Amino acid sequence: MIYLDSAATSLQKPPAVARACSYAISHYASPGRGGHKPAMDAAAAAFACREAAARLFQVPKPEQVVFTNNATHGLNIAIKALVRPGGTVVISGYEHNAVTRPLHAIPDVTVRVAAGQLFRPEETVEAFRKALTPEVTAAVFTHVSNVFGMILPIQELARLCRERGVPFILDASQSAGCLPVHLEELGAAFIAMPGHKGLYGPQGTGLLLCGQTPPPLLEGGTGSESIRQEMPDFLPDRLEAGTHNIAGVAGLLEGLRFVEKQGVQSIGSHERALTVQMGEALAQLPGVEVFRSKDPSQQAGVLSFRVSGMDCEELGEALGRRDIALRSGLHCAPLAHRTAGTLETGTVRASVSAFNVPQEIPRFVRELRQILSEKP
Template identity: 60%
Template sequence: MIYFDAGATTLQKPPTVAAAAARAISSCASPGRGGYPAAMRAADALFACRQLAGQMFDTEAEHVVFTMNATHALNLAIKSLVGPGDRVVISGFEHNAFRRPLHHIGAEICVAGQTLFDPEDTLRCFREALKPGTKAVVCTHVSNVFGYILPLEQIAALCRERSVPLIVDASQSAGVLPVRLRALGAAFVCMPGHKSLYGPQGTGLLLCGAQTKTLLEGGSGSDSRLDDMPTYLPDRLEAGTHNVCGICGLMEGLRFVRSRQPGSILRHEIALRTHLQTILRAVPSVCVYSGEPQAGTCSFTVDGTDCEQLAQALYARGIAVRAGLHCAPLAHASAGTLQSGTVRVSFSAFNTMEETDRFARALRAVLQKR
């Protein structure tokens, strides 16, 4: 199978990821729940992962919180800062992981910047939308549908200038683009472990630069006499037993990313995406969504063809792509593809040019059969 759905989760991982997770299942107990070797091994593994994540994403190990996924991290971040009626500015390319919690809370949502591949327009819209009284800014770093790289550094600078807390969704950028909590001055940065960090599903990270509120309460293995959760991180946000096996796998994923030259994974994915787009543009009736700056994700539509049926036909030829709305109706509304959806191709470090060529041949074959 050719797997082009890294935007959802990376399927091919470094072999060390599975090996570490397998080792952990038989050697690690629960961290913070005992002083015996198996518990301390688990504690050491978690701390090593926190330290490495802290080094990679520019924060202290204690400010790295393990979550189930990016959605879990985003919920913690949003519910720490936003209450009913609060005005929140979001980009026009946000995922439901942001949009739905904000709706659930009853926040006043102001969408800023809906023009694809136009960082100047995005920045201008954020500047206009950041009025006094804005409680938070929520911004994805890279659109999960179109690969559009938003001008995060400039938006962060604007937030710092106006003293508005910034929550960053780094779901599509962590492991690919530089993500630095302290340099951005962000309140929170949220990321999954299972996408471009190559960890197992069920892992995520929340980097904390602001005060937090709990989402779950329970055992933390610390300050057990207290009725409430501890006030300090990471214990405050980590109630219950950790996903130790997943975190041990994530550690190896982080090591894999770190072992690469900075920017090399991004360059590889962009090379694949550019090659694919060149091929797609030559196919009649295909509309390719491209521009600059764009990461290793590309969406396209084909006139008169249902995107889900097209993806189904590609699956039948051994190619895994994602079709539909990608849990991001706002991004589709911004790009004018809310009715049709798109077919999305998203690359990882493990994809090759040869796979891209085989995909192009398969697509042509599918379209000729119409």
């Protein structure tokens, strides 16, 4: 199988990830829930994971790294901390439902979409400049579009938010592990990311990097200050009610170590090279429309395309039967499709990871060409 769906979940992982998960299941208890060796070893692994994330993402203190179930969990915490009923929030035109649905659920919130055309970052900056008026209480923007791989100009957007005094949330779901993501440099209130994509950890893991201490989304046991009925007022305990997914955390630690060893820049360059190779090859096929940037530095390892006269879902299934694994449809991001003009059709999305190799691209293209030749 050629796996081209890492924007959903990276399938190929460093072998150390599975070993760490297996070891944790057999040897670790719950961190913070006992002074015996299994609990203490679990606590050490959890803290080592926070330390690794703090190094990679320039977080001042490991305690500011909070474990979540996924990026959606972290985004819900962050959004509900900053956005109050009746407030006004600015988002980009490329946000995932993990951003738009929590905002929709808050009563009487005004959501301003600061949209620019696909692969025109200067338009996004200008749209944010106009939208960030005094009544805006928060901003949320993705780093990389999960549909098109477009890299948003987050440095400029962060600067605008700082200048206007607007706290902002960064969704790093498609950038963590392949692009620099630095909490302190950006001045973000929160950065949310999954563990199971570019960090090569298991599903059911995620990180929320906290530039401030928000109210908890959940209440419950933390192993600390148990006499109190209020949640602790310090991180990470304030946001980590209940038993940790310590096997997942142990696996995520090995994923972070892999990314740190390989280097974020190296992984990103590798993925962009594959995306350029794939885009050039797909563009040669008749009837194929490829959504790609003329400037490779503006696109990460995600590439969408569609074929004239073919349903995207049917095409994705046909490729799947030929052992080409990718994703078709709206990719949980109808706003991005509305902005790009692809809402009615959706797209077929191919996305790569550090484990894909150039030799896989020609076979993928050959299989697609064969499907197109059989089209009635």
